[in-house]
Amino acid sequence: MRLFKKTNIDFMGVRGKMYFASTIIIVVGLISLFVKGINYGIDFRGGTELVIAFTSKPDYGQLRGALGTIGFGDSEIKSFGNENTILIRTTKQGEGMTIANTIKDAIRANLADKSFEVLREDKIGPKIGKELRQDASYAVIASLFVILAYVAIRYKFSYGMGAVLALYHDVLLTLGVLSLLDGVTPLLNLEITQEIIAAFLTIIGLSVNDTVVVFDRIRENSKIYRSLSLQEIMNRSLNDTLSRTIITSGTILIVLLVLLFLGGEVTRGFAFTLTIGIITGTYSSIYIASAIVLDNSLRKKKE
Amino acid sequence: MRNQLSKIFLIVAAVAACLVFLYPTYQDYAYRKKLTSLSGQDSISYLDQNQEDILKAKLKRLKLGLDLQGGMRVVLEVDVIQLVQDIAKNKDDNFLAIIKEVREQSSNNDESVIPIFGRKFQERGMRMSRYFGNIRDADNVVLTYLNGETEKAVDRAIEIVRNRVDQYRVSEPNIQKQGTRRIIVELPGVKDEREVQTLLQGTAKLEFRLLRDPAISYRVMQSIDDFLSGKVAADTSASSKTAKKEEKPKDALDDLLAGNKPTTSDTTKEAQFMREHPFFSYVSPDQRNTGEGYVLENNRDRVMRLLARPDVQRLLPVDFEFLWSAKTDPTPDGKKFYHLYAVKRVPELTGGVIVNARASVDPNDNRPIVNMEMNSDGSREWARITGANVNKRIAITLDNAVFSAPTVINKIVGGHSQITGMESPNEARLLEIVLRAGALPAPVSIIEQRSVGPSLGEDSIRSGLNSTLWAVILTVLFMLFYYHNAGAMADVALVFNILFLLGVMAGFSATLTLPGIAGIVLTLGIAVDANVLINERVREELAGGKTLRASIDAGYAKAFSAIVDSNVTTFLTGVVLYQFGTGPVQGFALTLMIGIVASMFSAIVITRVIFNIMMDKGLTPNFG
Numbered sequence: 001m002r003l004f005k006k007t008n009i010d011f012m013g014v015r016g017k018m019y020f021a022s023t024i025i026i027v028v029g030l031i032s033l034f035v036k037g038i039n040y041g042i043d044f045r046g047g048t049e050l051v052i053a054f055t056s057k058p059d060y061g062q063l064r065g066a067l068g069t070i071g072f073g074d075s076e077i078k079s080f081g082n083e084n085t086i087l088i089r090t091t092k093q094g095e096g097m098t099i100a101n102t103i104k105d106a107i108r109a110n111l112a113d114k115s116f117e118v119l120r121e122d123k124i125g126p127k128i129g130k131e132l133r134q135d136a137s138y139a140v141i142a143s144l145f146v147i148l149a150y151v152a153i154r155y156k157f158s159y160g161m162g163a164v165l166a167l168y169h170d171v172l173l174t175l176g177v178l179s180l181l182d183g184v185t186p187l188l189n190l191e192i193t194q195e196i197i198a199a200f201l202t203i204i205g206l207s208v209n210d211t212v213v214v215f216d217r218i219r220e221n222s223k224i225y226r227s228l229s230l231q232e233i234m235n236r237s238l239n240d241t242l243s244r245t246i247i248t249s250g251t252i253l254i255v256l257l258v259l260l261f262l263g264g265e266v267t268r269g270f271a272f273t274l275t276i277g278i279i280t281g282t283y284s285s286i287y288i289a290s291a292i293v294l295d296n297s298l299r300k301k302k303e
Numbered sequence: 304m305r306n307q308l309s310k311i312f313l314i315v316a317a318v319a320a321c322l323v324f325l326y327p328t329y330q331d332y333a334y335r336k337k338l339t340s341l342s343g344q345d346s347i348s349y350l351d352q353n354q355e356d357i358l359k360a361k362l363k364r365l366k367l368g369l370d371l372q373g374g375m376r377v378v379l380e381v382d383v384i385q386l387v388q389d390i391a392k393n394k395d396d397n398f399l400a401i402i403k404e405v406r407e408q409s410s411n412n413d414e415s416v417i418p419i420f421g422r423k424f425q426e427r428g429m430r431m432s433r434y435f436g437n438i439r440d441a442d443n444v445v446l447t448y449l450n451g452e453t454e455k456a457v458d459r460a461i462e463i464v465r466n467r468v469d470q471y472r473v474s475e476p477n478i479q480k481q482g483t484r485r486i487i488v489e490l491p492g493v494k495d496e497r498e499v500q501t502l503l504q505g506t507a508k509l510e511f512r513l514l515r516d517p518a519i520s521y522r523v524m525q526s527i528d529d530f531l532s533g534k535v536a537a538d539t540s541a542s543s544k545t546a547k548k549e550e551k552p553k554d555a556l557d558d559l560l561a562g563n564k565p566t567t568s569d570t571t572k573e574a575q576f577m578r579e580h581p582f583f584s585y586v587s588p589d590q591r592n593t594g595e596g597y598v599l600e601n602n603r604d605r606v607m608r609l610l611a612r613p614d615v616q617r618l619l620p621v622d623f624e625f626l627w628s629a630k631t632d633p634t635p636d637g638k639k640f641y642h643l644y645a646v647k648r649v650p651e652l653t654g655g656v657i658v659n660a661r662a663s664v665d666p667n668d669n670r671p672i673v674n675m676e677m678n679s680d681g682s683r684e685w686a687r688i689t690g691a692n693v694n695k696r697i698a699i700t701l702d703n704a705v706f707s708a709p710t711v712i713n714k715i716v717g718g719h720s721q722i723t724g725m726e727s728p729n730e731a732r733l734l735e736i737v738l739r740a741g742a743l744p745a746p747v748s749i750i751e752q753r754s755v756g757p758s759l760g761e762d763s764i765r766s767g768l769n770s771t772l773w774a775v776i777l778t779v780l781f782m783l784f785y786y787h788n789a790g791a792m793a794d795v796a797l798v799f800n801i802l803f804l805l806g807v808m809a810g811f812s813a814t815l816t817l818p819g820i821a822g823i824v825l826t827l828g829i830a831v832d833a834n835v836l837i838n839e840r841v842r843e844e845l846a847g848g849k850t851l852r853a854s855i856d857a858g859y860a861k862a863f864s865a866i867v868d869s870n871v872t873t874f875l876t877g878v879v880l881y882q883f884g885t886g887p888v889q890g891f892a893l894t895l896m897i898g899i900v901a902s903m904f905s906a907i908v909i910t911r912v913i914f915n916i917m918m919d920k921g922l923t924p925n926f927g
Contacts, residue, residue: 097496097749097752119758120759122753123751127380128751136883139884142882198880198891201880202876209829209832209873212872213869216864247835248831248836251828251835252825252829255778255824255825258770258777263766263821264763264767266370267821274825
């Protein structure tokens with residue numbers, strides 16, 4: 001079975017348009033981030049979070065009233081997975097689990113007719129929140145550095161830069177999309193938690209996968225087609241690897257969609273982030289990474 | 304075929320190893336199913352018969368993370384400000400004012416507390432030695448001392464927490480030190496968070512309790528045994544009890560004390576013994592006549608249950624209590640047992656009187672000892688107690704667990720005691736920590752707490768397995784359709800891949816979390832990539848006109864560099880992720896990393912071997 005005949009698409013030729021398209025999407029995403037702010041989960045902000053499963057759909061007004069009686073009326077209340085389960089979150093700090101216990105008592109008192117089960121209870125102190133934020137930034141920076149080093153050593157420094165800039169582009173794009181789509185439907189809870197950071201790091205790891213395969217082909221073709229220009233070699237390489245790139249990304253995408261729909265609420269944000277990331281990662285490996293290397297070398301020739 | 308042989312051998316060995324590693328997981332699952340299918344009495348007896356095997360399977364099986372089992376994860380941090388306040392002497396208003404300022408300042412930034420203290424003192428131009436240590440000590444000496452005390456406090460807190468968690472009988476608890484002042488406590492399966500909070504906080508209770516006379520101890524044990532076997536009616540009048548005891552010879556007890564235990568080869572005699580002596584079946588009296596009982600680790604829960612019964616409790620005389628040893632001792636054949644001590648209910652002395660304790664070595668015989676110092680009130684009481692109880696034993700208990708039960712050799716005046724009889728320097732160090740724990744609190748605050756209810760855990764397992772199943776099915780089908788024979792090979796490699804992944808995880812006792820399952824699902828996609836690279840390359844070579852064999856060779860050779868580069872980079876991000884993440888996220892990084900290595904092995908070695916074998920046999924695998 002074949003999905004791709006021998007293609008001859010001029011990828012590098014349209015790179016100007018692709019730069020433009022990427023810039024637009026990234027800018028839109030950044031505006032959304034700026035306006036909405038980064039939606040940190042309690043992992044990074046500190047606070048208390050409860051996931052409570054009622055036996056039947058609770059009245060949000062009643063809930064908020066109950067929380068109001070103990071001074072937590074401004075807590076976030078969201079649905080979690082299905083309509084009977086809610087997530088309550090407050091950033092207020094308290095000693096140990098006192099906040100969680102007070103909230104549970106208040107609900108028990110005010111919604112006496114509804115029994116519930118606590119699915120999950122989390123409390124994060126302020127220091128930990130700050131540390132996790134720091135750790136997360138270090139992790140992302142560290143992985144970008146590590147990849148820069150590896151690709152630079154195996155290929156050339158400009159290739160390393162191309163790879164890393166493409167990754168940077170992926171991260172920004174995905175962040176932007178997450179920010180745009182967060183809260184659009186109650187099914188999609190896209191706050192930034194530890195798992196989402198893990199998803200970003202995975203995106204970095206997978207996207208560079210595709211990019212490196214293309215680079216490897218460019219390196220090989222450079223030795224074979226000595227008479228062609230860099231642009232033509234890159235086009236050739238991209239066309240050669242197109243079949244593999246699409247198939248692999250497609251397979252991973254299928255697998256991620258399975259996770260997204262069947263994996264349950266807890267991993268939904270994670271799976272969604274990865275899905276967006278794979279799409280942008282494939283796109284950036286085809287259009288952006290090599291384009292940057294090409295433009296860099298053209299610039300050098302002019303000098 | 305010759306050069307394939309070594310590769311085949313390698314593959315078979317790897318598969319066998321993985322199966323061996325994974326077998327306990329299957330065993331544990333089978334036992335669990337069996338136990339839930341049996342009811343009540345049957346399940347208890349099944350548990351008894353197979354207890355050893357069940358425990359062994361449980362230990363070696365693939366571990367589930369808290370997010371899949373349900374349970375609690377708590378991060379404790381030593382409250383340094385409170386600790387400094389507790390250590391300080393001659394506290395005056397100046398000092399309290401400083402404490403207040405330090406508290407305010409440290410809540411805003413996360414600079415370490417002790418340097419802030421140093422600064423505050425400097426600002427005021429006061430010497431820290433006014434409140435700490437020796438009056439001649441310079442400030443930096445005091446600061447070093449305070450830092451040291453903080454670290455020791457963490458060790459104390461860990462020991463206290465470990466002691467209490469042990470008594471709470473949580474299965475597979477995990478207590479770890481993190482950095483210099485944090486403790487991570489993981490308690491699987493724990494549901495009642497409020498109880499657990501009291502477990503983890505609150506000052507430890509150190510007590511000195513006299514052991515009851517051995518004769519009394521044995522008499523009580525005998526009466527429990529008689530009562531449980533139904534020989535004595537459950538009445539509480541003391542006179543009738545003693546009357547009945549005089550009627551019966553204490554044959555069971557005497558037998559046991561003389562060392563006549565029923566041998567395991569004689570099962571009917573053993574079963575009869577169990578029926579006739581429900582208490583002594585599990586509690587062996589110490590043959591040296593110390594009054595202690597020995598209980599095998601496996602039987603501790605059962606004996607605890609027996610002793611907790613209200614009708615058994617009523618058999619205990621006034622001022623009598625059974626306490627357990629904190630740690631186990633090994634038997635000659637490698638099992639572990641606890642000591643059961645009979646002590647007075649009312650403590651002779653409580654921990655507040657201890658001023659200092661230090662583990663050391665006796666210069667005369669090089670054996671480990673602990674030197675203990677008491678304050679003036681304590682010294683006076685201690686002289687009285689030791690004077691009146693020479694040659695008797697006193698149990699040192701922390702939160703009702705006995706850490707040591709040394710014999711009083713002579714009256715101790717002046718409050719300086721030396722405790723001997725410890726088996727190892729570690730035991731001495733433990734006792735030092737325990738004595739200081741009762742004396743000096745190690746205040747901790749909970750800075751992070753996460754608990755997952757068991758039903759969410761079950762849901763997560765179910766959706767995890769479900770998605771893995773579907774991911775596998777879809778991937779397998781796709782590879783078959785697109786690459787035909789070669790696709791089938793890739794599918795075979797996929798199966799090996801999962802086997803290796805799970806086997807390695809079981810072998811290293813790694814923990815499977817929900818993101819970890821997501822990692823497995825993702826690995827499927829990545830694993831396919833290597834095969835896609837190879838197959839696409841082979842197709843190219845075939846299109847270029849090479850023979851099948853040459854195309855396969857060329858395909859593998861040329862795809863190799865791409866496979867290595869792309870997998871290494873993903874692996875490296877996995878490493879970074881493992882460093883940064885905690886708990887569930889680390890589980891994901893782990894499955895990702897192992898999965899990548901396994902997929903490289905499967906794709907490069909296994910499929911190649913299969914192709915080579917096929918070609919040797921003259922078959923022509925189809926690459927679609």
